[in-house]
Amino acid sequence: xxxxxxxxxxxxxxQLGGHAVHALRGVxxxxxxxxxxxxxxxxxxxxxxxxxxxxxxxxxTAGVLRIDGIDASSLDGDELAHLRxxxxxxxxxxxxxxxxxxxxxxxxxxxxxxxxxxKSRRDKAASALGRVGLADRMDHRPSQLSxxxxxxxxxxxxxxxxxxxxxxxxxxxxLDSRTSLEIMALFQELNRGGxxxxxxxxxxxxxxxxxxxxxxxxxxxxxxxxxPAPDDxxxxxxxxxxxxxx
Amino acid sequence: MNALEALRSALEALRANPLRSAxxxxxxxxxxxxxxxxxxxxxxxxxxxxxxxxSLGSNLMxxxxxxxxxxxxxxxxxxxxxxxxxxxxxLEREVPGVAIAxxxxxxxxxxVSGNLNWSTVVLGVTPGFFDAREWDVENGRGFNPEEVxxxxxxxLLGETVVRNLFEDQDPVGQQVRIRNVPFQVIGVLAHxxxxxxxxxxxxxxxxxxxxxxxRVLGTSQANARAVGSMLIxxxxxxxxxxxxxxxxxxxxxxxxxxxxxxxxxxxxxLSEIAETRDASSRTLALLLAAVAAVSLIVGGIGIMNIxxxxxxxxxxxxGLRMAVGARARDILAQFLIEATTLSSIGGAIxxxxxxxAAVGIANLAGWPTLIQPLAIVVAVGFSALVGVFFGFYPAxxxxxxxxxxxxxxx
Numbered sequence: 001x002x003x004x005x006x007x008x009x010x011x012x013x014x015q016l017g018g019h020a021v022h023a024l025r026g027v028x029x030x031x032x033x034x035x036x037x038x039x040x041x042x043x044x045x046x047x048x049x050x051x052x053x054x055x056x057x058x059x060x061t062a063g064v065l066r067i068d069g070i071d072a073s074s075l076d077g078d079e080l081a082h083l084r085x086x087x088x089x090x091x092x093x094x095x096x097x098x099x100x101x102x103x104x105x106x107x108x109x110x111x112x113x114x115x116x117x118x119k120s121r122r123d124k125a126a127s128a129l130g131r132v133g134l135a136d137r138m139d140h141r142p143s144q145l146s147x148x149x150x151x152x153x154x155x156x157x158x159x160x161x162x163x164x165x166x167x168x169x170x171x172x173x174x175l176d177s178r179t180s181l182e183i184m185a186l187f188q189e190l191n192r193g194g195x196x197x198x199x200x201x202x203x204x205x206x207x208x209x210x211x212x213x214x215x216x217x218x219x220x221x222x223x224x225x226x227x228p229a230p231d232d233x234x235x236x237x238x239x240x241x242x243x244x245x246x
Numbered sequence: 247m248n249a250l251e252a253l254r255s256a257l258e259a260l261r262a263n264p265l266r267s268a269x270x271x272x273x274x275x276x277x278x279x280x281x282x283x284x285x286x287x288x289x290x291x292x293x294x295x296x297x298x299x300x301s302l303g304s305n306l307m308x309x310x311x312x313x314x315x316x317x318x319x320x321x322x323x324x325x326x327x328x329x330x331x332x333x334x335x336x337l338e339r340e341v342p343g344v345a346i347a348x349x350x351x352x353x354x355x356x357x358v359s360g361n362l363n364w365s366t367v368v369l370g371v372t373p374g375f376f377d378a379r380e381w382d383v384e385n386g387r388g389f390n391p392e393e394v395x396x397x398x399x400x401x402l403l404g405e406t407v408v409r410n411l412f413e414d415q416d417p418v419g420q421q422v423r424i425r426n427v428p429f430q431v432i433g434v435l436a437h438x439x440x441x442x443x444x445x446x447x448x449x450x451x452x453x454x455x456x457x458x459x460x461r462v463l464g465t466s467q468a469n470a471r472a473v474g475s476m477l478i479x480x481x482x483x484x485x486x487x488x489x490x491x492x493x494x495x496x497x498x499x500x501x502x503x504x505x506x507x508x509x510x511x512x513x514x515x516l517s518e519i520a521e522t523r524d525a526s527s528r529t530l531a532l533l534l535a536a537v538a539a540v541s542l543i544v545g546g547i548g549i550m551n552i553x554x555x556x557x558x559x560x561x562x563x564x565g566l567r568m569a570v571g572a573r574a575r576d577i578l579a580q581f582l583i584e585a586t587t588l589s590s591i592g593g594a595i596x597x598x599x600x601x602x603a604a605v606g607i608a609n610l611a612g613w614p615t616l617i618q619p620l621a622i623v624v625a626v627g628f629s630a631l632v633g634v635f636f637g638f639y640p641a642x643x644x645x646x647x648x649x650x651x652x653x654x655x656x
Contacts, residue, residue, distance in 0.1 A: 052650050055569070057568075057569060057649045057650050057653075058650055077573070077574060078573045078574070078575075081568065081571050081572060081573040081574075082571065082573075084568075084569060084570065084571050085570060085571020086571070090569045090570065092566075092653065096562060096563075096565075096566040096569075096653070098563060098566075099262075100258055100259070100261070100262040101258060109566075109567070109570055110570040110571055112251070113567075113570065113571040113572050113573070113576060114571065118251070157570070161571075
């Protein structure tokens with residue numbers, strides 16, 4: 001069976017002030033459906049470029065990239081937008097929620113571009129918020145939510161179109177360690193439900209929750225390790241003393 | 247995204263910055279209000295001119311005794327009194343389009359009452375003149391046939407003359423002297439105001455044409471029946487051009503003019519003068535509308551400016567929308583709808599304000615204003631168009647952002 005993400009000789013070269021910057025120099029890997037992978041590497045290692053390509057936000061200079069069997073390297077802007085809309089859910093470090101609308105409105109946003117009816121949008125958004133434990137916060141605006149809650153809204157938004165892949169870019173970068181554990185526990189829970197999760201991070205603490213760790217350096221994949229016994233974030237969270245009971 | 251949701255989302259975005267949205271709309275509001283108010287003022291001015299024309303009599307012509315050529319020397323208008331009272335009778339009789347042909351003799355004289363005196367225009371007229379001019383006697387009575395036939399020494403005074411000779415007294419029944427001939431005042435003429443040429447039509451006295459000739463202004467030595475001019479009222483619905491050419495034909499025939507001779511009279515069509523006035527007031531209205539339209543364009547530039555700021559501020563939002571599946575055209579549509587919503591709401595407020603201003607001008611300044619529904623439609627349509635036109639560049643810029651750059655934007 002073909003992998004969910006197939007990458008062959010993937011390369012990306014930017015032109016920066018007349019110089020060619022080789023951000024990615026021929027990467028080969030497959031990620032199967034249901035995996036939980038962490039992409040690691042220092043800044044400049046090419047991990048962000050890799051994420052942008054896998055997220056279909058950018059097109060490769062050379063090589064092949066298939067998402068769920070679709071060759072993303074040959075698509076135009078509108079087709080890429082469609083692919084992102086249907087196959088990929090993004091989670092960002094800074095949440096990227098629209099401040100002027102409610103949690104429910106934010107979660108409905110991807111479905112606006114999917115062309116769903118208002119009724120089914122509402123229902124699906126409400127159920128996605130339920131999955132991340134925010135059923136009682138649907139009418140709150142981002143400013144009325146804590147950082148962890150905002151990130152949960154963002155995860156609900158990523159889930160709502162039933163993507164094949166959740167792509168998270170430093171999802172705990174703006175959160176304290178306690179909340180980080182809660183978010184990682186949520187990712188692990190989603191993964192146990194069958195969702196493929198790829199997290200880009202430079203924190204080893206985050207990577208230890210993944211079952212597979214991909215390391216990038218100088219535009220190349222330099223490490224591909226399987227973590228046979230990843231930590232369980234929910235257990236670690238439960239072990240923490242509730243100093244400031246929320 | 248359907249249109250209603252797009253509109254709701256645009257309103258949401260505009261509500262996020264209420265003061266800024268309001269200030270941006272202000273340009274359009276002022277522009278639309280100005281268009282509507284200015285067009286209303288212009289239309290009102292035109293309507294006033296049309297009313298003046300009506301008061302003058304839109305279907306009137308004046309025939310003036312014309313120049314004659316004597317030994318190669320061409321004399322000016324009225325140099326010889328070529329028209330006669332019989333010409334007037336003949337025109338009434340023979341030209342079917344002519345309702346009234348009223349002969350007029352005209353001169354100026356000093357009018358004296360007690361120790362006050364006033365120089366004014368003396369018109370010798372027949373009762374037909376009042377019908378043709380639609381000019382009523384307000385106080386007192388008009389001439390009766392015996393006074394016209396028998397050269398009665400009765401006079402009707404214009405308002406301006408009354409004011410200068412009688413101040414606050416009632417002049418009816420009093421005596422005045424015109425060139426030392428005593429006259430009895432039998433009435434005061436209704437207020438007529440300025441003519442289209444700006445002369446005071448109320449600065450006049452009127453006496454029977456017979457009296458004018460025999461006792462005040464004198465008769466022509468050549469022909470006792472001669473008059474300086476005549477006022478002609480054409481029947482309603484008759485073609486002025488047609489009537490004019492028939493009048494010309496009858497007069498030439500009566501004056502025994504050969505085909506190679508010039509007319510010895512002039513025919514002036516008063517509606518021509520009126521049309522000139524109308525054209526000039528139309529130019530004024532157009533000018534006002536153009537100035538107002540410029541302010542609409544300035545308002546549009548304001549919208550473009552704010553939309554550019556908004557696109558920059560919301561770069562991350564644009565990046566996010568792209569990441570979750572918005573195509574370039576979705577982003578384009580979003581910002582275009584925002585700009586158009588901004589300008590259309592401004593347009594609607596502008597209509598309300600413009601109509602209010604037009605009513606206010608009418609009530610406070612006393613200028614006549616006429617609100618033109620077409621101006622409202624055009625102004626609103628134009629303001630929506632301004633939104634699309636000036637919103638397009640910022641919206642296009644937004645739609646062409648690179649999602650990666652946009653997401654990284656601080």
